[in-house]
Amino acid sequence: MKWTKPRIREI
């Protein structure tokens, strides 16, 4: 699988 930078959105 392709790796992409993990991101977390914060509310």
Place this chain on the structure above:
Amino acid sequence: MAHPGRLVVAGATVLRFSPHVKFRFDETRQRWVVLAPERLLLPDELSVEILQQVDGKHSVDGIVDALAMKFDAPRSEIFADVATLLQDLADKGTLTQ
């Protein structure tokens, strides 16, 4: 040192969620969420993969090893991205040792 007592995330670091933080599947939104005091975190698919292994047992190295077997990227790149993400969450108090 600028931050005495600051938790520095390294390969051997074993992290878990802080007592007041919940990581769970939200049925209403049909997605994984992190519930923290006055904050809602919406992790993307890859972040969920990482956070599901943050259980107070797996070290950062262990988490990265598992991901490196699953994804086609150099381990060093995966380690850097995972460590950055976990360090940010540790700095915010979402994760602890």
